[in-house]
Amino acid sequence: LIVGIKEKLAQFYGNFIPYKLADLSRPLKERKIQVCQDMLDTISRVDPGYTRTRGQMLAEMNKTKLVVANDDLKNGEKGMETINKKRWEKACLEKQFLHMYLAYYQSLFH
Helix, strand or coil, X not given: CHHHHHHHHHHHCEEECCEEHHHCCHHHHHHHHHHHHHHHHHHXXXXXXCCHHXXXXXXXXXXXXXXXXXXXXXXXXXXXXXXXXXXXXXXXXXXXXXXXXXHHHHHCCC
């Protein structure tokens, strides 16, 4: 029951009015990332391997991390520039991983 609620919550944050991703506060974006990570940890134990839910959680988490990193780059100070650049690079690598994961998952059915 709690796993299902967390899954819906992760999908709800940032995808429905009035909780669009661009309009979410920083704490809500961080909460979305945390919920997605909790779901990924749970999925890894309960249903390991390539699953639809894992792909969705990866997509939601990476989308939010990219928005947070982009916000940091836009609003950051010069002292924070290096840290934010590393965050952005990490998010981009995770996005690349997600694309590879989705390509692999789709190849299983073709």
